[in-house]
Amino acid sequence: MRDFQLPGRSACFATNGVCATSHPLAAKTAIDILQRGGNAMDAAIAGAVLLGICEPQMTGIGGDCFVLMSEPGSHEIKALNGSGRAPAAAKAADLRAKGHEAVPLNGPEAVTIPGAIDAFCRLSEDHGKLGLDALLAPSIHYAEDGIPVAPRVAFDWPVAGKALQGHGVTHYSKAGQPYTTGEIFRAPGQAEVLRRIAKDGRDAFYSGEVAEDMLATLNAMGGVHTAEDFAATACNYTTPVRGSYGGVDLVEHPPNGQGATAILMLNILSHFDISRMDPLGAQRAHIEAEAAKLAYDARNRIIADADHTARLEHMLSPETAAKLAALIDPQNAMPDAAPLTEAVHRDTIYITVVDRDRMAVSLIYSIFHGFGSGIASEKFGILMQNRGAGFSLTPGHPNEMAGGKRPMHTIIPGMLADDSGVIMPFGVMGGAYQPNGHARFVSNLRDFGMDAQAAIDAPRAFSDKGEMKVERGYADSVRQELADMGHKVTTPHEAIGGAQAILIRPDGVLEGASDPRKDGCALGY
Template identity: 70%
Template sequence: MRDFQLPGRSAVYATNGLCATSHPLAAKVAVDMLQAGGNAADAAIAAAVLLGICEPQMTGIGGDCFVLVKPAGTEDVVALNGSGRAPMGLDAATLRARGLTAMPIRGIESVTMPGAIDAFCRLNADYGLKGLDEVLAPAIRYAEEGVPVAPRVAFDWAADGEALTGAARRFYLAGGAAPKLGQVFRAPGQAEVLRRIAREGRKGFYEGEVAEDMIASLRALGGTHTMEDLAATACDWGAPVSGTYQGVELLEHPPNGQGATAILMLNILAHFDLAALDPLGAQRAHLEAEAAKLAYDARNRFIADPAFMTRGADYLTAPVTAAKLAALIDPARAMAEPAKLTEAVHRDTVYLTVVDRDRMAVSLIYSIFWGFGAGLASDRFGINFQNRGAGFTLTPGHPNEAAGGKRPMHTIIPAMLKEKGRITLPFGVMGGQYQPCGHARFVSNLTDYGMDLQQAMDAPRSFSGSEGMQVERGYSEAVRAGLAAMGHRVSIPDEPLGGSQAIHIGSDGTLIGASDPRKDGCALGY
């Protein structure tokens, strides 16, 4: 129970349906869709596409998505991989010959094909109740009429806007500068693209004038991308990977997503008595940091496009793997060198979850990778291109080595919890590299410390990565000093670590939604 004399927010309780997103307009649109007779799939798509207008620095139709779906009437979960592939012309050897030792973070080499729209169309066809015309109508209206720039969006836009070049500056800057707080952002070009998708389905995006605009723009920027690359984009259904912590089963999206990393991290932490530690103390943060270093190092070695992985996700989620890694942790001292993160750090993603009256649950994450992706956009419609190819490595022979037709290792991971055979909690934690650590911390907050949903999100965070150990201001100076004494290179991050959304599905019929205060969003139900 929160202390009502202190700043904070309450969780949201409802019985018919509930949505939690990172922007209030998207949450409202999702609930409107549910009340109009749509289901969780319809509401999730409507909210997600609108988030590309509300938070264009975070996501958009030029990006990718992953989805976990629990259909109504079953406790089984399916995973939809909506990540695009590299153009066939991408070649690691060619890039190495140019003197590159790592994939460029931004620019044309980093642009992979956009997979999200194909996945949204597939999700709608396989599970939706409404037509795409009705599902996309709210985003089309807001793209035309405009959306006032929200506080966190304005904060991000001011920094991320510097990466925009060429046509992207025309579409995403106002007079050469980032829009200010409250300034209305419009995207009429994207409204037209969405109208075509509403009429024609995926053909409206992957064929015809929209596709020609994307490919012509990419080619003019020096890309090898072709109409054939774009037309070949196809999502696919699969099964989630899972692991158990404190009697709760964690379901994660399979590779090329990094979900198995969160399971491995919890398996490592299970070798320590976290429940006996102060949840906001230095010792817990230390153990979490050390587990993250080891889990991420394993991720960087093995997770890639599953067609190229030398070890399956079952190796990462196996208890014996975690036991060997846990034995390497010194409870009193940080490792001399943190595991090198082969993928660039980013913080730019949107996550949402929806549960409807029939208890279909959708856990969806949608991203263009870095702020404004590659910093590039199509010339006619202003489609912002993702830089997901920065997730590849140029190490020869590595499972995640850049290559044409291949999916890069992805940071975005939707999740769900299952208890006693029943799905109880779709959730996600945004924040690029932080996501597996965020998942592990959120689950531990719930199970080890008995926090409620909102408390588990509000609690301060820390993360040990390539920049040392970032410790949010919510921690005390004594904790930071204690971590430094253990050998951690401690700093306070410029931005908050991640952002999260969650919905608890009660056995009594009550839905409880929580939304992270680190973002502009909220949970709404009816």
């Protein structure tokens, strides 16, 4: 139990349904959908689309999504890949010929075809109850009437907004100035797009006037995107990957997502007696950082489009983890792996919903960097992701950019399961941090017996690009110990990531937890 004399928050307890996400309006919308007779999939879609209006720097209909789900009464966990592909004419060689060593973050070269709308339409048809018109109505309302900007969104806007260009400035700033806390943000163009999707489905987005609006903007900037690229967009169901830690299974989305990295991290950590360490001590943070370096190095070399990821079994094998664990010096930091040429980010939303029938949905949805590519279509203001910056330009790399290929994705939804089925859908936002965040969350639960809210609240550390980022929640003595081990310790300007989770308890109660590092909450009924 938490100390009620200190700042903190309680978990949300309910029996009929719970949503946990990063903005209160989205959580309330999801609960409203459940109370109207919708299921967890309906609620997750409605909440996710609204988050594109609540947190436009993080996500939107010009982005991608990944989903894990389980049907009521079933132990099977399904995965849906709603990530888009590079246009057919995209070639890494063309960018190398122009002198690029990485895909430009804010050019049309980084814009892959958005996959989320196709995924939401497919999921609604296959697993929902209420229909798109009901699910999109809240977002249409708020896009037209506006939403007061929340504190964390306002905190992000000045820095993320530097990426905005052209029509992006028109639609996502006040004459070039960022929105501030409490000011009303509206997106009437998106309201019209959503209205058309509610009426005519995915084709209203991937063909006709809406697609032409996106194409005109991209082609005017030199993009090689075509109408055929948009029309061909199609999500697909796939099989999750999983690994065991502390008596529970961690279930992750397969490549092109990086979920296997979290499983490898936990496989490495299983070779150390983490539970006997101080959960907020230097030793635990050090071992975790070293495991992350090794797991991320494997990710950098292996994870790519599913059709090009050839060594996934090697990455997940216990033998690989044992060999990597043997490389860790308990007292001294190793150098970080060479940084990715492809870009990583921090901007993502995550939503999880469990309903009265115990359908569980774990959904993550993003435009990659803050405000994506910064490029928005002229008429409708659709902000386009720069997910193509996740490609490598290295010749022969599994993740090398090519036409029709999906880039390596940093966003990963998660679930914990045991013999009874799903026990906790969860997600940890934060770009590159996400696999480390999944591993730490699971370790907090299993090694230290924390409840979900405490596991989310606990301070975080992350070794990234040669720096050991240590949140202010750690003691100064821990920072000094880490520095003495050879880590370059810094205190990050922003909190590390954000998380949401719902525990499905054996007694029938749902326990929702939400990260105070974001504006959101867990709500139930």
